[in-house]
Amino acid sequence: LVDPASGDREVAVAPGAVSFTDASWSADGKHVAFAGSTSSHPPDVFVAAPGTAPVRVTESNASLEGLPRGTQEAIRYEARDGLDVEGIVIRPPDFEVGTRHPLVVIAHGGPESQFLDAWNNSYSRPGHALAERGYVVFFPNYRGSTGRGVAFSKADHRDLGGKEFTDVLDGIQHLAEKGWIDPERVGITGGSYGGYFTALGVTRYSEHFAAGVNLFGITSWESFLGQSDIPVENAMVHWDLWCYEHAELCRNASALGHVDKADTPTLILQGAEDLRVPKPQSDELYAALRWKKVPVEYVVYPREAHGFQERSHRLDALTRLLGWMEKYVKPAGS
Secondary structure, three states: OEOOOOOOEOOOOOOOOOEOOOOEEOOOOOOEEEEEEEOOEEEEEEEEOOOOOOEEOOOOOHHHOOOOOOEEEEEEEEOOOOOEEEEEEEEOOOOOOOOOEEEEEEEOOOOOOOOOOOOOOOOOOOHHHHHHOOOEEEEEEOOOOOOOOHHHHOOOOOOOOOHHHHHHHHHHHHHHHOOOEEEEEEEEEEEOHHHHHHHHHOOOOHHHOOEEEEEOOOOOHHHHHHHOOOHHHHHHHHHOOOOOOOHHHHHHOOHHHHHHHOOOOEEEEEEOOOOOOOHHHHHHHHHHHHHOOOOEEEEEEOOOEOEOOOHHHHHHHHHHHHHHHHHHOOOOOO
């Protein structure tokens, strides 16, 4: 709570109890309600009075109780240039210190977004579903993410796919040094800008990844400008430049500029009616990987826009994602 006259602040909900991004106040200003989640449950309704612990008033997913869930925590590590980076990690239910587990990296979209220490499980970012199957799951909040101030969210300008991606590689190295993961068994997935990271992972940084699942990701920044419904936002917010004026930089930042390095089996999932990252972006990646003779499969979902909405499509995409990681990331015979 902020007093507009004095600027004095009062904590309405103590940090750490529950995660939420929006709230609604009662008319008298004495109570606040929000949809909050934790690592143990998806969003439910909470109510709180300033200075008191929030009270959960709904339980929308009681069937989740008793299902195996991994241990989730926030981690911090130092990037190779000294920048402090954080992320979320879920360890599998049977995690044992000294045993190196396969890893799946899930990259968020935006890039102006972030992963919270909250419920991180859906068809496109199945954190607990992967952990249940024996993976460590890493959700990096690389430079360019929100939640760390304006300077941090602009730290990737004119360097997309550069230090923001090596932040992810440094996180993988951090987990390997802790002895938690096998750096030879790493998969990567994500949607939209997370799909861009996946496309880069299976091309420019292919030696680091055993598998990739690309959900409606950007493949070529030059052609994307002419296909997407957000060319100005992309240029002025994400990039701080126009690719028409910086063609060489944009090609080097694109997956298609590094197809010669591609050696990672890749699954591509795309909505047929996507206007944000249109289908030709996935078409280009599929054609390039086929040309390079990299194992690749491509599924297009009818009627879907940017992010799948139909239940059957979500289930199909989730099943394929899990299956792809099982096939290419799990150790042989596991």
